[in-house]
Structure formats: C-alpha cells, structure tokens
Amino acid sequence: MKCIRTNTNKTIAVVLFLAILSACKEEPTEPVASLIQSPTTIFPPVGLIPLPESVQPGIGSFVLKRNGVILTEPATDENKWIASYLAAKLNDLTGYSVTTGSAGTGKIILTTTGADAALGDEGYSLSVTDSLVKLTAYRPEGLFRGVQTIRQLFALKTDSVSSDTIWGCTSVTIRDRPRYEWRGAMLDVARHFFGVNDVKRFIDQMAYYKLNTFHLHLSDDQGWRIEIQSWDKLTAIGGSTSVGGGAGGFFTQKDFAEIAAYAQQRYITVIPEVDMPGHTNAALASYAELNCSGTAPPMFTGIQVGFSSLCIDKAITYTFVEDVVRELSAVTPGEYFHIGGDEAHSTPTAEYIRFIDSVQSIVKKYNKKVIGWEEIAQGNIASPSVVQHWNSSLALQGVNKGAKVVMSPSTKAYLDMKYDKTTRIGQDWAALINVQSAYEWDPSTTIDGVNDTHILGLEAPLWTETILTTNDIDYMTFPRLAGYAEIGWSAKAGREWDEYKYRLAAQGPRLARLGINFYRSDEVPWK
Ligand code: TNX
Numbered sequence: 342m343k344c345i346r347t348n349t350n351k352t353i354a355v356v357l358f359l360a361i362l363s364a365c366k367e368e369p370t371e372p373v374a375s376l377i378q379s380p381t382t383i384f385p386p387v388g389l390i391p392l393p394e395s396v397q398p399g400i401g402s403f404v405l406k407r408n409g410v411i412l413t414e415p416a417t418d419e420n421k422w423i424a425s426y427l428a429a430k431l432n433d434l435t436g437y438s439v440t441t442g443s444a445g446t447g448k449i450i451l452t453t454t455g456a457d458a459a460l461g462d463e464g465y466s467l468s469v470t471d472s473l474v475k476l477t478a479y480r481p482e483g484l485f486r487g488v489q490t491i492r493q494l495f496a497l498k499t500d501s502v503s504s505d506t507i508w509g510c511t512s513v514t515i516r517d518r519p520r521y522e523w524r525g526a527m528l529d530v531a532r533h534f535f536g537v538n539d540v541k542r543f544i545d546q547m548a549y550y551k552l553n554t555f556h557l558h559l560s561d562d563q564g565w566r567i568e569i570q571s572w573d574k575l576t577a578i579g580g581s582t583s584v585g586g587g588a589g590g591f592f593t594q595k596d597f598a599e600i601a602a603y604a605q606q607r608y609i610t611v612i613p614e615v616d617m618p619g620h621t622n623a624a625l626a627s628y629a630e631l632n633c634s635g636t637a638p639p640m641f642t643g644i645q646v647g648f649s650s651l652c653i654d655k656a657i658t659y660t661f662v663e664d665v666v667r668e669l670s671a672v673t674p675g676e677y678f679h680i681g682g683d684e685a686h687s688t689p690t691a692e693y694i695r696f697i698d699s700v701q702s703i704v705k706k707y708n709k710k711v712i713g714w715e716e717i718a719q720g721n722i723a724s725p726s727v728v729q730h731w732n733s734s735l736a737l738q739g740v741n742k743g744a745k746v747v748m749s750p751s752t753k754a755y756l757d758m759k760y761d762k763t764t765r766i767g768q769d770w771a772a773l774i775n776v777q778s779a780y781e782w783d784p785s786t787t788i789d790g791v792n793d794t795h796i797l798g799l800e801a802p803l804w805t806e807t808i809l810t811t812n813d814i815d816y817m818t819f820p821r822l823a824g825y826a827e828i829g830w831s832a833k834a835g836r837e838w839d840e841y842k843y844r845l846a847a848q849g850p851r852l853a854r855l856g857i858n859f860y861r862s863d864e865v866p867w868k
Contacts, residue, residue, distance in 0.1 A: 387510070388847030389493050390823045391551060391830035399512030401471040405431070405495060406448065409439045414452040419481045422606070424451055427488045434495060434854065435508045449474040449491070451484050463553070463608075464518035469494065469510055482608040486551050490515060493851065521784070523747055523798030524829030525554030525612075526756070526822060528814070529805040531561035531623070532644070533583050534590035539811050541603050546818070546857065548607040550826030555604050556612045556679060556800060559592075562622035562641045562649055566591045567613070571664045572628065578640070579623035584806050586642040598672045605674055612712065613669050616681025617662065618688050618696050622649040630657055644806040647686030653696045663703050670707040677727070678704045683714035694720050701726070712747070715739060727797060731755075732771070734788050740795045748784040748799040754825060756803040756817050760860060766807045767817055776845070776862045777838050780824035785833065801825040812858045819852055819859035820845055842866060 389396075411428050413420040424441040427449070431439045439449075456479040460466065465478040465487030474491060478484040494510040526547050528540065535543075544555055559567045565579030568591060580591035592600070601611040621631075622641045629637040633652040641649075651658050670678060680700050685693050697713070697720030704711045711717070712727040718739030722728070728739035729747045736746045748754070751771035758774040759767040772778070785793045801822060808814055823845060827836065842865050849867045852859045861867055 387494050387496055388844030389490060390841075390844055390848055391827035392832075392835055392841075392844070393490065393515045393517035394832065395516045397514040399468075399470060399514060401512050402509050403448070403469050403471060403474055403512065404507055404509040405435065405437065405439070407437045409437065409448050411439060411441045411449040411451065413441070414450065414454045417481075420451060420453065420484065423481060423484050423488060426485075427451070427491065430488075430492050431495065431508075434492065435497075437508070448472070449476075451476045451478075451488070453478055453481060453484065456483075460516075461518055463551075464516075465490070466517070467491065467513070467515040469513050471512065474510075485548075485608045486519075487517070489549055489551055490517065492549065493848075519551070519830045520832060521796070521798030521829045523554050523800070524552045524826060525556055525747070525798065525800035526552055526818070526825070527556035527558055527614075527749075527800055527802035529558040529561070529803060529808075530566045530592075531558055531564040531616075532805040533809055534564060534566055534580075534588070535805075535811070535814070536590065537592070537596050537600060539814070540600050542811065543814065543818075544600070544604050544607060544609055546815075546822070546855070547609060549855070550823055551830055552822075552826055553609050554612060554798075554800065555609050556614060556802070557600070558614045558616065558802070558804075560615050560623060560681075561620045562646070563643075564589055564591075565623040565627065567597060567615070567669060568593045569665050569668050570594070571668065572661065574627040575624055578627040582640050582642055584642055584644055587809075594668065594672045597669075601672065601674050610675040610677075611673065612675055612677045612679050613673055614679035614681055615665055615669065616683065617700065618651040618653060618693065619647060619649055619683065619685035620681060621651050624661075625649055625651070628661075631655075631661060647684045650685060650687040651696070653688060653692035658696075659699060659703070662700055663706075666700075666703050666707050666709075670704075670709050673709070676710050677712045678707070678709035679729075680704065680711060680713045680717065682717040683731070685716065690719065697722070715746075718742065718744065729800065730788060730791075731802075737788055737790050740791055745797045746788075746791055746795050747797050748787050749802055750782065750787050753779060753782040753787075754799060754801045756801050756821060757806070757808065760862060764860075766813055768804075768807065774821070776820055776824065776860075776864050777842075779821040780828070780836075780838055780841055783828065783833055783836075799825060799829050815858035816860050819857050820848065820862070820865070823848060 411424040413424045428439045428441050456477050460479040462480045462482050463486050465483040468475045476487045499506050563584050565575040569575050576591040581589045604611045625632050626640045697717050701711050710725050715728045715730050715735040718728050718735045724743035726744045728736045728744045730736035731749050732751045757767050759769050760775050784796050784799050846866045
C-alpha cells in the first residue's frame with residue numbers, strides 16, 4: 342500500500358480518520374470486514390495530535406498484554422529510561438504491569454539501531470502489527486517523540502460477549518518528523534508563583550504533544566522568582582508577594598536545576614527569562630541602589646505594565662545584570678537566555694538600545710544565545726539572536742539584522758486570552774481566542790516578509806495575572822495547546838479545522854484520564 346502524505350492535503354487526514362473509524366464500526370463494510378479476525382481486536386479511532394507526516398493503516402490489531410515487556414536496542418541508559426517512561430505511562434493508562442527488559446520476548450521494541458538518518462533528531466517511524474509495536478528513531482529524542490504517539494494509539498475496547506476490557510491499537514505504519522524545530526510554551530511564575538511540582542506537571546503535558554521548548558518567565562513587576570545568591574533580597578523582598586497581594590514564592594537554584602533536568606530528560610529545553618529593563622519593579626523594590634532616584638518603590642500587586650525601568654546609566658545596573666546572568670546561566674543547560682525587553686515604556690528609546698546592546702554582550706560572555714521579545718530588534722542584535730514576535734512587526738526588523746523569529750502572536754497564541762466573553766478567568770486585550778481561532782493560523786503567514794527561512798517555530802505563552810491554580814492553568818492551556826503543538830509539528834497543507842476537531846474530540850477522554858481540567862468548548866464534538 343502506498344504511503345499517504347499530509348501534503349496531499351485534507352485527503353490524508355480524512356482517509357486516516359475514516360480508515361481507523363471504519364475499523365471500529367460494529368458492522369464494517371468491505372474490504373475492512375474481511376481483514377478483522379475477531380471483535381476483540383477492534384479498537385476505537387484514535388485521532389492523533391499532532392498529525393504525523395505519513396500514516397498507512399494496516400491489517401488487524403495489536404493487543405497489549407497485562408505483563409507486556411518493552412525492549413530497547415541498544416540497551417543504553419538513555420534508551421532504557423525512555424522504555425521505563427513508556428511503561429509507566431502505559432501502566433497509568435491501563436492499570437497493567439508492563440515492564441522493561443533488554444532481552445526476551447518483548448512485544449514493544451524501541452530501537453535506534455540502523456535507523457535512517459533522514460529521520461533527524463526528533464523523527465521516528467512506527468510499525469504496529471498483530472504481534473509487534475516497533476518504534477525506530479535515529480536519536481533517542483526521536484524515540485521519546487514516537488513514544489507519545491504510542492501513548493495516543495492505545496485505546497480501550499470492551500468485549501461485547503465477556504465484558505472484559507482490553508487495551509490495544511489498530512495496526513498502522515507511521516513515519517513522522519516535525520515541521521519546526523522550536524515548539525514551545527511559556528509559564529509566567531512571576532504574576533502568580535507555581536512550585537516545582539506544578540511546573541513539572543506542565544512539562545509532562547507539553548511532552549505529550551511533542552513540544553520541546555519550555556520558557557519560564559521568572560521575573561516581573563510583581564515578583565522575582567529565582568534565587569540569585571549575590572543579591573539575596575531579590576527573593577526575600579521581590580519574591581514575597583504576587584498579583585492581588587497574596588503569597589509569593591521563588592525557586593532556589595537547586596529547584597531550577599531540578600526543573601531543567603526534568604525537562605531535559607523529556608527532551609524539552611528550559612529557557613529562563615529575566616525581563617528587563619522594564620517589568621522590573623520587584624527588583625527595584627528589593628534594592629534602592631538599582632533605582633535612578635536611589636529610593637526603592639513598594640512591591641506592586643496590580644496588573645498594569647510599562648511603568649518600571651532599571652536605571653540605564655548606573656554602573657551598578659550592569660553589575661546586577663551580570664551577576665544574574667552568570668548565576669542563572671550556570672544552572673541552565675540550554676543554550677538560550679531570555680532577556681525580556683518588552684513594554685519598556687518608561688525607558689527612553691536611546692537608553693533602551695544602549696541597554697539591550699550591553700546585556701547582549703553580557704549574555705554572550707556567559708556563552709548563551711540571546712532571545713528577547715521583538716522590541717529588542719531595536720537594538721544592535723544579530724545572528725544567532727532570536728526575537729519573539731507578540732504584537733508588532735518589529736520582528737521583521739530583527740530578521741533584517743539577521744535574527745531568527747519565534748512566533749507568539751497575541752491574537753492567536755496567547756493562552757491567557759479568554760475563549761469567549763463568558764470565560765471566568767483570563768484577559769481579552771488582544772482577542773477572544775476560541776479553540777478554532779487558536780488552530781487557524783500559521784507562523785509563515787503571520788508577518789509580511791517573515792517566512793519559514795526566518796522562523797524557528799512557535800510558542801504559546803501563559804501569563805498568570807488571573808491564573809491562580811493548576812486547575813486554572815489546565816483550563817486556559819487545554820485544549821488550545823494541542824492545536825499549537827500541531828501547528829508546530831505537522832505540515833501546513835494537511836491542517837483543516839473541520840478535520841482536526843474530530844481528532845481533538847477523540848483527545849477528550851485522554852485529557853480527562855490525564856487529570857487535565859480542559860475547557861469543553863462546544864466547538865468540538867467531544868466524545
Ligand atoms: C503583555 S506579551 C505582556 C505581559 C502581560 C500580558 C498579558 C508581553 C511581552 N508582555 O507582560 O502579562 O500582556 O496578556
């Protein structure tokens with residue numbers, strides 16, 4: 342059978358969906374009926390998100406054994422960890438006791454042996470037959486992405502005669518690679534603080550949809566959330582409260598390193614952001630000497646923006662910035678340091694440019710690459726810097742100076758925007774973003790003159806002025822994040838809301854099983 346590709350547009354998605362759907366009808370029509378051996382081997386349609394590059398439906402089904410074994414080749418520590426991760430996730434899903442091994446009669450095999458280099462770092466191929474699930478990737482990272490596909494393929498079937506439930510999946514052959522190298526989400530822990538476990542939970546959710554970049558917004562007017570040993574009042578004072586005046590909190594460097602390692606194990610890069618020169622009231626409140634006036638303002642618990650600025654022409658400002666960049670870079674495994682740079686409305690433009698240029702040199706000195714909100718394009722930035730588009734066309738200026746772009750258009754990709762005017766939490770200054778609107782845009786057509794040769798990918802930021810609990814995080818993030826993940830991973834040509842919404846509907850029970858408090862939008866035909 343020929344491979345079906347997404348660049349044959351809608352057809353592939355529809356064919357895939359119908360193929361899998363038809364395989365689960367009680368009275369399947371020819372030719373599917375003749376291919377199905379027993380009612381217990383018929384599984385419901387799965388609706389993969391993000392949609393793979395190519396999917397070829399097969400014959401029959403794989404049934405998971407209660408004591409199934411996952412094998413790895415070669416049995417490196419890294420591959421073995423991925424196998425144990427898959428076993429844990431399958432056991433969570435099914436209640437089974439799947440284990441891992443390096444030999445024996447495994448029914449699920451994860452292998453990097455002899456894989457095709459064309460799969461790249463994150464690509465994989467997957468074959469499911471009656472007797473075997475075989476996942477092949479060129480790199481362990483590709484195995485990890487493919488493992489998420491396996492998690493989504495397994496479905497539950499109740500035997501109509503015995504009422505026994507079994508877990509399995511319909512046979513299929515998949516070959517898959519991402520469209521963009523940067524598929525991210527951001528969590529603002531400055532407006533309201535979220536602890537290590539909450540952040541890990543967010544990282545796990547990102548991993549399920551094959552995202553690979555986690556941006557942590559660590560400081561703002563209302564809170565400073567990362568320990569800096571040489572400036573300990575930043576957390577003692579700056580971390581003491583939050584929007585609304587409630588509890589504060591901060592990560593020790595050990596906490597941060599733990600988060601970064603947790604993400605890294607899931608092939609997700611953490612990008613720390615220290616926002617400057619604006620959005621710095623918490624730092625200015627902690628140290629009088631950072632203020633041009635020499636007087637510290639009180640902590641701020643409102644939600645206005647644009648009123649604070651570091652003192653651009655004071656030497657101590659750069660001592661401070663360098664200490665922060667040095668200490669935080671030392672516990673950051675990723676190659677990027679996010680310097681913020683947005684909404685510096687209280688910093689005159691000439692000073693702003695001088696500041697960005699100086700900070701850029703400091704970041705380079707500590708061997709990190711600069712990323713900033715698109716306003717930094719006013720500075721003398723250059724390759725390999727990255728500008729993050731959110732609400733203007735300044736990103737194009739960045740491109741003209743040699744920078745790359747990450748797309749986070751606020752009218753489409755902001756997770757803190759309300760779904761509709763009745764949404765209890767969130768904001769609406771950029772747009773109301775329902776699930777369809779969040780899905781129907783493309784990074785390559787967002788800014789005139791900025792195309793895929795300039796674009797690294799996309800990121801969906803969750804600002805937390807109105808977000809207080811993990812339930813709130815879930816509600817604003819899901820189901821929109823699944824759509825952003827697909828925009829980042831899947832081919833543009835295959836994407837259509839009227840097909841996607843059925844796959845999203847099939848994700849509903851999965852999100853529920855994962856304990857995610859998602860928004861059950863009536864745009865989606867939930868199961
Ligand atoms: C704009 S987006 C901001 C944030 C706010 C957000 C609220 C950006 C770079 N700055 O400081 O939290 O709007 O939606």
